Amino acid sequence: MDVRTLIFLVGVIGLSFYFLGRYRIVTQSAQAVQRPHSLLHYYGLYPFFLAIIPSCFIIAIMQVADGFVLSILIEQYLPADIRGGDEFNKTITLSRIENIASGVIFGSPEDWLIAAANKWLIWSERAQLTTTILAISSSILLGSYAYMKVNPGFRSRNAVEQIILVMMMFCSGVAILTTIGIIFSVIFESLRFFALVSPMEFLMGLTWNPQFEGAERAGSGQEGLATYGSVPLFAGTFLISAIALTVAVPVGLMAAIYLSEYASPRIRATVKPLMEILAGIPTVVYGFFAALTVAPLVRGAGESIGLTVASESALAAGLVMGIMIIPFVSSLSDDVINAVPQSLRDAALGLGSTRSEMTKQVVLPAALPGIVASVLLAVSRAVGETMIVVMAAGLAANLSANPLDAVTTVTAQIVTILVGDQEFESAKTLSAFALALTLIVITLVLNLIALQIVKKYREQYD
Amino acid sequence: MDNFNGIEPPMDTVGNIRVNNARIMCNNVFVHYSDKRAIDNLSLDIEAQKVTAFIGPSGCGKSTFLRCLNRMNDTIATCSVTGEILLDNQDIYAPEIDVVPLRARIGMVFQKANPFPKSIFDNVAYGPKIHGLAESKSHLENQVEEALRRAGLWEEVKDRLDQPGTGLSGGQQQRLCIARTIAVSPEIILMDEPCSALDPIATAKIEELIEELSEKYTIVIVTHSMQQAARVSHRTAYFHLGRLIEVGATKELFTSPHHKLTENYITGRFG
Ligand SMILES: Nc1ncnc2c1ncn2[C@@H]1O[C@H](COP(=O)(O)OP(=O)(O)O)[C@@H](O)[C@H]1O
Ligand SMILES: [Mg+2]
Numbered sequence: 001m002d003v004r005t006l007i008f009l010v011g012v013i014g015l016s017f018y019f020l021g022r023y024r025i026v027t028q029s030a031q032a033v034q035r036p037h038s039l040l041h042y043y044g045l046y047p048f049f050l051a052i053i054p055s056c057f058i059i060a061i062m063q064v065a066d067g068f069v070l071s072i073l074i075e076q077y078l079p080a081d082i083r084g085g086d087e088f089n090k091t092i093t094l095s096r097i098e099n100i101a102s103g104v105i106f107g108s109p110e111d112w113l114i115a116a117a118n119k120w121l122i123w124s125e126r127a128q129l130t131t132t133i134l135a136i137s138s139s140i141l142l143g144s145y146a147y148m149k150v151n152p153g154f155r156s157r158n159a160v161e162q163i164i165l166v167m168m169m170f171c172s173g174v175a176i177l178t179t180i181g182i183i184f185s186v187i188f189e190s191l192r193f194f195a196l197v198s199p200m201e202f203l204m205g206l207t208w209n210p211q212f213e214g215a216e217r218a219g220s221g222q223e224g225l226a227t228y229g230s231v232p233l234f235a236g237t238f239l240i241s242a243i244a245l246t247v248a249v250p251v252g253l254m255a256a257i258y259l260s261e262y263a264s265p266r267i268r269a270t271v272k273p274l275m276e277i278l279a280g281i282p283t284v285v286y287g288f289f290a291a292l293t294v295a296p297l298v299r300g301a302g303e304s305i306g307l308t309v310a311s312e313s314a315l316a317a318g319l320v321m322g323i324m325i326i327p328f329v330s331s332l333s334d335d336v337i338n339a340v341p342q343s344l345r346d347a348a349l350g351l352g353s354t355r356s357e358m359t360k361q362v363v364l365p366a367a368l369p370g371i372v373a374s375v376l377l378a379v380s381r382a383v384g385e386t387m388i389v390v391m392a393a394g395l396a397a398n399l400s401a402n403p404l405d406a407v408t409t410v411t412a413q414i415v416t417i418l419v420g421d422q423e424f425e426s427a428k429t430l431s432a433f434a435l436a437l438t439l440i441v442i443t444l445v446l447n448l449i450a451l452q453i454v455k456k457y458r459e460q461y462d
Numbered sequence: 463m464d465n466f467n468g469i470e471p472p473m474d475t476v477g478n479i480r481v482n483n484a485r486i487m488c489n490n491v492f493v494h495y496s497d498k499r500a501i502d503n504l505s506l507d508i509e510a511q512k513v514t515a516f517i518g519p520s521g522c523g524k525s526t527f528l529r530c531l532n533r534m535n536d537t538i539a540t541c542s543v544t545g546e547i548l549l550d551n552q553d554i555y556a557p558e559i560d561v562v563p564l565r566a567r568i569g570m571v572f573q574k575a576n577p578f579p580k581s582i583f584d585n586v587a588y589g590p591k592i593h594g595l596a597e598s599k600s601h602l603e604n605q606v607e608e609a610l611r612r613a614g615l616w617e618e619v620k621d622r623l624d625q626p627g628t629g630l631s632g633g634q635q636q637r638l639c640i641a642r643t644i645a646v647s648p649e650i651i652l653m654d655e656p657c658s659a660l661d662p663i664a665t666a667k668i669e670e671l672i673e674e675l676s677e678k679y680t681i682v683i684v685t686h687s688m689q690q691a692a693r694v695s696h697r698t699a700y701f702h703l704g705r706l707i708e709v710g711a712t713k714e715l716f717t718s719p720h721h722k723l724t725e726n727y728i729t730g731r732f733g
Contacts, residue, residue: 343576
């Protein structure tokens with residue numbers, strides 16, 4: 001039975017248990033003239049959950065496990081040279097076997113391949129049968145168990161609550177585990193990179209040039225040509241981010257102050273969502289806006305006053321990125337400014353302050369930590385932004401503080417490294433992970449600082 | 463009994479709404495929140511250098527009327543005030559009046575102590591700074607000390623002026639707010655239930671302070687505690703559903719109220 005039918009069947013069993021449970025509590029409480037402990041539907045939900053949740057787990061686990069187990073089992077049918085050969089070949093062979101088993105055949109495969117595919121087919125049918133039996137029987141057994149427990153004295157509401165609690169814990173666990181998984185895979189790959197390139201070169205080197213990378217860095221006859229000094233990339237990232245923040249922070253902050261202190265509720269209700277739309281525009285749109293509109297403008301303006309401007313400049317990318325992150329600053333700052341209690345405003349006004357004195361001397365200082373946090377969020381956003389940079393700032397890893405030069409950023413380099421053909425083992429590919437790791441650490445630190453400030457901010461008033 | 467939506471009834475407050483020595487004179491004041499009438503045709507004098515108390519069940523418009531006196535109601539968009547409120551014979555709602563100096567002349571202390579999240583010193587120094595009252599740093603320090611002394615807080619905080627005002631106890635915070643108000647050298651101080659969040663000891667301190675301040679300032683205090691009104695005020699006004707029902711010398715109003723509603727309220731049969 002295939003998975004879809006199986007899931008459907010389990011669902012049907014679950015639903016039947018729902019109605020059975022309800023029916024049972026209705027008849028039982030009528031006979032016993034006893035009011036059930038919980039509302040009626042809880043007596044249906046309890047068997048329903050028990051019937052479907054463990055079964056779904058079984059199905060999911062079997063789905064994930066069977067490919068894995070099958071590849072181990074099938075290995076003994078592979079010719080010795082492939083079995084003992086490198087991982088890569090083995091993976092390809094296994095996926096060929098799997099393809100043949102599911103009827104996708106390219107050319108005329110060797111006999112041993114077909115034999116293996118047949119084995120694969122038989123085993124995977126067995127696996128499916130096992131899954132079906134396990135899932136259905138657990139569904140029926142646990143459903144019946146829950147059904148038997150149904151009686152007016154049974155606290156099914158609390159039991160259902162427990163089940164929901166466990167499910168929620170599981171879901172949050174998944175989110176956390178995924179994050180940890182990503183971070184560990186990045187760390188692991190970075191370590192492989194640092195085995196090839198010294199961390200000192202990576203963190204301190206002033207030239208980024210992975211282009212001459214051969215298959216293996218050492219012994220390729222080209223060693224020394226590729227250089228992995230990440231300083232120009234981080235410098236580019238910070239240059240562009242700095243330009244973006246120079247645009248976004250004043251504009252966003254002023255907008256936030258206007259919205260929360262001066263605008264009438266009606267204006268606020270229309271302007272704020274409009275500004276937030278800016279945050280919803282896909283960054284690729286900003287990217288071509290930067291490349292096609294702003295970059296030529298910047299160049300034209302620069303040349304008209306006699307400056308040489310690269311056709312792709314940090315300035316153009318930074319300006320557009322600044323526009324993009326305005327809503328991050330304005331929206332969050334507006335929230336924190338609004339969170340400053342009215343009583344503080346009353347106090348300031350009651351002492352005879354003007355509105356702007358009140359804003360400057362009472363509201364902004366009280367909201368400052370929150371504003372700083374919003375700026376830090378914008379920084380994280382700017383540092384992580386890729387699309388605009390790829391499209392408007394260029395890919396040249398120049399080490400330059402001149403905003404009119406073309407520069408590149410960490411994220412843009414990661415993209416160029418990983419787009420197109422690449423060898424998994426090469427230092428060039430692995431360098432993307434090292435860059436990513438460094439970037440994650442930087443944004444993590446920024447977020448920690450923001451969190452710390454927000455925490456302090458909560459202690460400020462009240 | 464009271465129908466706000468009817469045609470303006472003639473307002474007949476029991477007792478003498480006028481005094482000889484009036485600092486503020488209110489004539490036919492109406493206040494609306496959008497369409498809802500919160501103060502209904504109110505006329506009343508506030509006597510100079512005396513403590514006037516507003517009492518009445520909650521929601522009867524005491525705070526609303528108090529906030530008219532320094533135009534704090536301006537900050538509420540839906541609030542509209544009509545009628546005359548004369549401070550030294552000048553209508554404070556006249557178009558040529560600037561609210562900023564007005565509020566410096568008429569200070570306000572709020573129901574919930576609201577010190578700025580700044581140091582104790584900066585809290586008190588705030589007013590003198592924005593109004594340019596201090597000529598030098600030492601002058602400012604003197605003013606802060608003076609205000610804190612008047613508010614009876616100096617001895618308790620003189621060693622920790624640089625610590626946040628929000629770290630003080632509730633009663634101290636309220637006295638800090640009073641000091642902050644005094645530091646601007648107002649002529650009139652409005653207090654909206656200043657003790658409602660305080661324990662009896664802190665309350666007693668503030669009441670003592672009000673008594674001292676009344677020698678120098680004209681004070682209007684809203685209170686829900688009749689005992690407090692009886693203890694600190696010279697004149698008491700009883701509000702009911704947006705109207706001023708009765709006004710008179712405090713002693714007299716509490717011992718022999720003339721209006722039935724006043725009597726019910728002070729004998730505890732109401733609210
Ligand atoms: N900001 C406001 N918006 C609308 N109605 C208000 C507002 N403030 C007070 N009111 C209404 O005005 C009336 C008087 O309120 P208030 O002056 O606060 O009474 P009190 O201080 O005597 O308890 C109440 O009915 C209240 O609901
Ligand atoms: Mg009130």
